[in-house]
Structures are given as structure tokens and as C-alpha cells.
Amino acid sequence: MDYIILDIEFNGRKFASEHPMEVIEIGAVRLDSSLQYKDEFSSLIKPIYFSTLNSFIKKKTGIPQEDIDIAARFPKVITAFQTWLDQSEDGVLLLTWGGEDMKRIIQDIRMHKMDDSYWMAATYFDLLKGVLRARGLSNDISVEGAMALLGLEPSGSAHRALDDAKMTAEIFRAIFSDLDFGRSQHYKDTFSNARERKTVKVAIKAMTSQKIVPTWELVVEHYFTDKATLADPRKVAELQEYFAAQVGRR
Incomplete structure (x- = not known):
């Protein structure tokens, strides 16, 4: 090779x-x-x-x-x-x-x-x-x-x-x-951007510091003020997977 x-x-x-x-x-x-x-x-x-x-x-x-x-x-x-x-x-x-x-x-x-x-x-x-x-x-x-x-x-x-x-x-x-x-890997399409993933991470940290159990619904309600950014279901699925991974690390 x-x-x-x-x-x-x-x-x-x-x-x-x-x-x-x-x-x-x-x-x-x-x-x-x-x-x-x-x-x-x-x-x-x-x-x-x-x-x-x-x-x-x-x-x-x-x-x-x-x-x-x-x-x-x-x-x-x-x-x-x-x-x-x-x-x-x-x-x-x-x-x-x-x-x-x-x-x-x-x-x-x-x-x-x-x-x-x-x-x-x-x-x-x-x-x-x-x-x-x-x-x-x-x-x-x-x-x-x-x-x-x-x-x-x-x-x-x-x-x-x-x-x-x-x-x-x-x-x-x-x-x-x-x-x-x-x-080694194969290319994988991504539908979210770094700013959106950071929003999820910040949301989890903020809720945890307030002793609130983080849920995806709370993230969407309080941290994604422009709901149009979540119009693509592929992006939503990707961010939900990212949310679950971040919560799992805590």
C-alpha cells in the first residue's frame, strides 16, 4: 500500500x-x-x-x-x-x-x-x-x-x-x-456546524451547573432561539446524537 x-x-x-x-x-x-x-x-x-x-x-x-x-x-x-x-x-x-x-x-x-x-x-x-x-x-x-x-x-x-x-x-x-x-476513516457528511455544537455543549454545562437535568427539549427551547436553524431533520438527528454523547461524558 x-x-x-x-x-x-x-x-x-x-x-x-x-x-x-x-x-x-x-x-x-x-x-x-x-x-x-x-x-x-x-x-x-x-x-x-x-x-x-x-x-x-x-x-x-x-x-x-x-x-x-x-x-x-x-x-x-x-x-x-x-x-x-x-x-x-x-x-x-x-x-x-x-x-x-x-x-x-x-x-x-x-x-x-x-x-x-x-x-x-x-x-x-x-x-x-x-x-x-x-x-x-x-x-x-x-x-x-x-x-x-x-x-x-x-x-x-x-x-x-x-x-x-x-x-x-x-x-x-x-x-x-x-x-x-x-x-483511519471514511468521510462522513455533517449537517451541523461548530457554532451549533458549541451551543449544545454550553447548554449542557449551564443546566448542569444549575442542577437541572439536561434534556434535548430544554436545549431546543432555551438555547436555539432561531428555530429555523433546526429545520433540517438530518441536522437535528446529528445534534441529538452529539447531545447524548456529551451528556454521557458527565
Whole structure:
């Protein structure tokens, strides 16, 4: 099995919009089962929305606007990337820094009305969480922060997909023996956001401090003032499951 260290960059916006942010760059490194470098993949993508990069994204990534203007669209790039992934005859394990990369790729696949089954079936390992568990840390750290923690020397340009993938590969090599690959996973759709989950957590803490037995009904009645946020039954089911898990920890 090969290890694919994956990184993406996506465009941003300075204002509220119904249009999604999109992947604008994919970078990946392939390591063999002995953690030796085999090859790499890199491509820019011209997005449908916000194709003119704002100043923040240009400064953060250093991607020239003229390179984005002539880049291929997402369907062509993701198809080429999947073909590249399939060159690993014995399968692959994807490694990402956090869960956002998988989410963004699947979001764009769906936006372009492409079949998402390849990516929903893909097995990936969240290396960020792996590093946190291995080092007993509770707060997220950046790739650069992990490099410093492990005494590794950063190289390339931060926030360019291929360079970030290469640095992440070095982290992976350095901490490989401490990783629990039993925590590899498949992407799972989420319907609630971090703010909504925090509301549930705060509600449970407040009720417990007042010696009130927390119930889902009380959370909805007193802490979700905008009931429209709970219109989606998939979100409600997800938050109820989160509520039960949080109460079970107490």
C-alpha cells in the first residue's frame, strides 16, 4: 500500500455569499510502504465562483492570478488526480492535515454534479489528530508548528499545496511509529456546524451547573432561539446524537 499525503488550497471571500468556496490547488506526494518518495501530483484549478483571487488569498498562497486564469477546471483536474491515485496497484491510504481537505474535494465534486462514490469510499487518516494524540496535545497546531515540535526544518512555501504536502510527508515519516492507523476513516457528511455544537455543549454545562437535568427539549427551547436553524431533520438527528454523547461524558 502507498501513502498519499494530500493538501489543497481553496479560494476565499471577504463578504457573505451563497456561492461556495472552491478548491484552487491540489498537491500530493506518494510514499511507498517503506515511506520512500515515489512521485508527486500538483495542479492549479480555475474556480467557477470568485475566480479573481482576493488580496488575502493572493498574499497567503502567493498564487499568481494569471496562473489561475489559465488553469483547468475542477472536473478535469480531479479526474487526472484520481487516475494518478489509481497508479498505486496495492491501494492507497490518504493522509490529510485535518478533515477540511476531504470535505472541500467532495463539496466540489457534488457542485460539478460528478459521482462522489470514489471519494466517499476512500480511506483517509487525519494526521493532525494523529500528532495531537501521539504528543498528548489538546489544541490544534499548524503544519509549521508540528515541524517545529518534531525538530524538522520547514522547506518550500507555506500554503502552496505541493510544498505543504511535502512538509506534511516529513511529519508523517517522523511520527509514523506513534500513529494509530486503526483510527483511519471514511468521510462522513455533517449537517451541523461548530457554532451549533458549541451551543449544545454550553447548554449542557449551564443546566448542569444549575442542577437541572439536561434534556434535548430544554436545549431546543432555551438555547436555539432561531428555530429555523433546526429545520433540517438530518441536522437535528446529528445534534441529538452529539447531545447524548456529551451528556454521557458527565
